[in-house]
Every structure is written in C-alpha cells, then in structure tokens.
Amino acid sequence: MQKEHILSKNQKIIFDLIDKFGGPMKAYSILFNVQKKGIKAPLQVYRALDKLVEIGKIHKIESRNAFIACQNSSCQVSKATAFSICESCENVSEISNSKLSKYLSNFSDNSGMKYSKYNLEFFGLCKKCKSK
Amino acid sequence: MQKEHILSKNQKIIFDLIDKFGGPMKAYSILFNVQKKGIKAPLQVYRALDKLVEIGKIHKIESRNAFIACQNSSCQVSKATAFSICESCENVSEISNSKLSKYLSNFSDNSGMKYSKYNLEFFGLCKKCKSK
DNA sequence: CTTATAAATGTTATATTATTACATACTGTT
C-alpha cells in the first residue's frame, strides 16, 4: 500500500516532463523545457526536484548530475537505489533486482555504522553499444 | 603486484594533501590549500584529480562532489568502490569487504549490459552520531 | 469560519563545481 503524494503545480509539471522523457534529465535542461509553462528560475526547478527525490518519484543519478523518473512503482522513498549506466550512449536504467536489494539493504559490517540508505551505480556497455 | 605510478609535481602535491587530510576534500578547498605551492587555477586541480582518480589513488564521492584518498592499498584502479557516509558528521570511509565486492563484481542481470565498474554509497549514522 | 502553521511559489543575486581553448614545457623514446 503506497501513500499517494499529491504533487503541487510545479512538481507536477516537472515530474511529468521527466517521466515522459524517460531518461535522465539535467536540471537546466528541465528548466529550459518548462519555461513555456511559467517556471523561470533554477531554484523553482531545484525545489521541485528536491521534493520529488524526497518522496521517491524521481532519483538523482549522482555521477551524472541528472534526474530520472522512478521506474519501480513500489518505490515510495529513495532509500535503496541501483542503476545501470552505459558509458557509451549514457543510457540509464533502474535495476529492480530483489536479491540485490535484499543483499544491500541487509548489509552491515563491523564499523558501527547504522545504514539506512544506499545508492549503487553500475557502469558498462549496454547491449547495443557492446555490439558496435 | 601493483604498478607504481610516478606522480607528477602537481599530482603529488594534491595527492599528499588529500591523503594527509584523511577525509573527503572538495576541489576548491584543495585549490585554496595548494595556492601557496604555486597551483593557482581550478583546472590545475581538476587535471590532477582526474589523473589520480584514473589511476586509483583517490576516489570521488559522487554524492558529495568530494575526493578521498584510496584507503585500500591494493586498489590500483577505481573500478569497484564502496563507501559509508555519515549523514550527520559527513565522515566518509571506504568499505573493504571482500564478500561485498565479490558479490557486486560478479553481478549480472538479464539486461544485456556488460558491467565493468560500480560505485556504491551507503548512508546512515556513524557510531558516534548514533549515540547522540 | 478564522486563525495558525506548514508547504509551495516567485524573484534576484550569488556561490560552487567543472570545462573549453590555447600556448608552452617537460619526459621518454627511437
């Protein structure tokens, strides 16, 4: 059972754009694309992005400074994320692998750290780029 | 057996600083700290950082835009990295766990991607911050 | 319904992080 977050005006505009685009988008590219909808300033974009990340509707691809819509409908909070990134075509997709997420969510070591969140990025070549 | 990389002048100045500091350092903080040694421009810092990352002497903490000296002497290339990050005190340390690294290095799924590299960041509270 | 509070918005300016472009110098071969 997942809590429905009602998005505000700006949040909805920005989420819809990212979701429709389907891949990772950069903040200023988002800004450019929503200027016709009245969102004029970077901060308006970043505020919406922050909120959308917080509620798990999008994720930040840290190594690319880009944002992608969550591809995993059950993911209400961004506390366990894994992505595969093609270093040739920059295609990104979210990995939904229950064994992997279980393994990482349960990971602990003798450092005394209490882990509550992780983000994993795999890099390589996608199917298409491999065969070129 | 690990290949010895002979560092150039700027690379050595910057590596020594990061290594001595012991924690993650940001590029412009590095710049500030090496200006007395004659390194005046951001690009000089970024070039050295790029090279040091490439040869595995330092790693980039993507979620923090910061650089930390490799704490794992056997790590000549940054192709399999894992870090624990305290969200309260921002302490970062490199995780050296052979089961974890084996698990992730061997990870594959049915996406057709050939993975050659990964970076994992765990977030939570360190021992000290937990008990506050 | 009205008061209080939290969340979201709008706007300007600015801080922080990173790269482009071009010229020069050093290092190790053949």
Place this chain on the structure above:
DNA sequence: AACAGTATGTAATAATATAACATTTATAAG
C-alpha cells in the same frame, strides 16, 4: 635531433546549485 605523449600555465566561461527575502496557497485546529 625529432617525435609522441603527458603535464603545465593562464584566462575565460559554462554548468550546477543555493542563499535570502517576500508572498501566496494549502491544511489542520479551535
């Protein structure tokens, strides 16, 4: 000595992100 590869120096600028402040809208409590 000539060449190739790597590193350096310098100036300008691009790209990413936040601070500060004023205002408005939504939500909940009395």
